[in-house]
Amino acid sequence: MPVTVTRTTVTTTTTSSGLGSPTIVGSPRALTSKLGLLRLLQLLSTCVAFSLVVHVGAWVGVMGNWTMFAWCFCFAMTLVILLVEMAGLQPRFPLSWRNFPITYACYATLLCLSASIIYPTTYVQFMSHGRSRDHAIAATFFSCVACLAYATEVAWTRARPGEVTGYMATVPGLLKVLETFVACIIFAFISDPPIYQRHPALEWCLAVYCICFILSAVAIILSLGDCTGQLPIPFPTFLTGLAVLAVALYASALVLWPLYQFDDRRGGRARRREDSSCPYRHAYFVCDWDRRLTVAILTAVNFLAYVADLVHSAWLVFIRV
Incomplete structure (x- = not known):
């Protein structure tokens, strides 16, 4: 399918041949743009969520392992995306950069949503009042923040009517x-x-x-x-x-x-x-x-x-x- 739109933040340079062909290079704007700031929020919220839980050991069993996996996976993949965009490595990335970021953002939204529902309903509500429970409640809050941040990225980068873009958008x-x-x-x-x-x-x-x-x-x-x-x-x-x-x-x-x-x-x-x-x-x-x-x-x-x-x-x- 034809694709022409890429929503990643890049800096372009003009080759010496004078043809004006764009070349993707590393740029700090990957962090200071609206999308970059949103991804920093995703990075921070998922990091805080799993850090709070790890600090007090507030996860047990299959459901606890699932929520920890969701937060850690989202943190790691968001960090990879930021590093790729900062270094201008999109052309060398093994997958289509027109489709990968929004695909990941959609999966991350669902992962954080599931963690925000499963963790409090199968674990937090059964904990006794105290420091561990307070950490678990705070982790749930930051999981919800991460879910909203990823959902916002999907809303910002999805295809608009009449727009030609990657299929996954x-x-x-x-x-x-x-x-x-x-x-x-x-x-x-x-x-x-x-x-x-x-x-x-x-x-x-x-x-x-x-x-x-x-x-x-x-x-x-x-x-x-x-x-x-x-x-x-x-x-x-x-x-x-x-x-x-x-x-x-x-x-x-x-x-x-x-x-x-x-x-x-x-x-x-x-x-x-x-x-x-x-x-x-x-x-x-x-x-x-x-x-x-x-x-x-x-x-x-x-x-x-x-x-x-x-x-x-x-x-x-x-x-x-």
């Missing part, structure tokens, strides 16, 4: 990020085989999640690698076909997953209290019934995302005809 590209992220959360909640091995219909749902995740990930990788022109069919046509297939597959999972997980006649459990693993609310632990319900909700979220993706992708094909 468009609405379908951002939806691909959401689709893959939600699929990863689904995989985390169904990592226990007994949840889906009870019936072939549930195994089919797992196959749906895997197939759609792979297809969406391929679309993202092709865009980040600037390989969209190497497909045997036009990239917009490929995206539309992918969206049609994903909508059909997720529609089946949207029906089958809750039918076989919550219908008593099909071996499911309609009420939470019927699950022996969920007698009480407990910190750091998500019982099987809660996992099944979460997967059902996330299946509906991804179905709606793929429907919106299909509408936008079909429209892009239509306006090119």
Whole structure:
């Protein structure tokens, strides 16, 4: 797909040949521009979040590890982006700089959002009052700040109507990020085989999640690698076909997953209290019934995302005809 817009902050020089070809060089403006200041806020807020938690050891279990990973990963990747832009290394970066920063910012928004929800609900609320809890609450606050900062970057750098830019800056590209992220959360909640091995219909749902995740990930990788022109069919046509297939597959999972997980006649459990693993609310632990319900909700979220993706992708094909 044609791309002409790059929103990174660079300084241009003119070659001695007099042709005026732009050359990207390092510039402190990568830090002093509006986007650079926003990224400094992202860097600071994620650093403070995980530092507060590490200082008092306020993370335990899978959920705690997830929140720590989210903050540390976002801090590290934001630092890499700032260093690349300060040194003017965008042309040497192995991925398309037209697509990479906004793709990362979208993932970081979702990571910090999940950490801002999971950490207080599965850990902080069960802590006794004291210094550790105060640190944990402050870390949650800075996680929310980071989430807003990354979301602001996405809003600033996404494609506007009629603008020609990288695919990942468009609405379908951002939806691909959401689709893959939600699929990863689904995989985390169904990592226990007994949840889906009870019936072939549930195994089919797992196959749906895997197939759609792979297809969406391929679309993202092709865009980040600037390989969209190497497909045997036009990239917009490929995206539309992918969206049609994903909508059909997720529609089946949207029906089958809750039918076989919550219908008593099909071996499911309609009420939470019927699950022996969920007698009480407990910190750091998500019982099987809660996992099944979460997967059902996330299946509906991804179905709606793929429907919106299909509408936008079909429209892009239509306006090119």
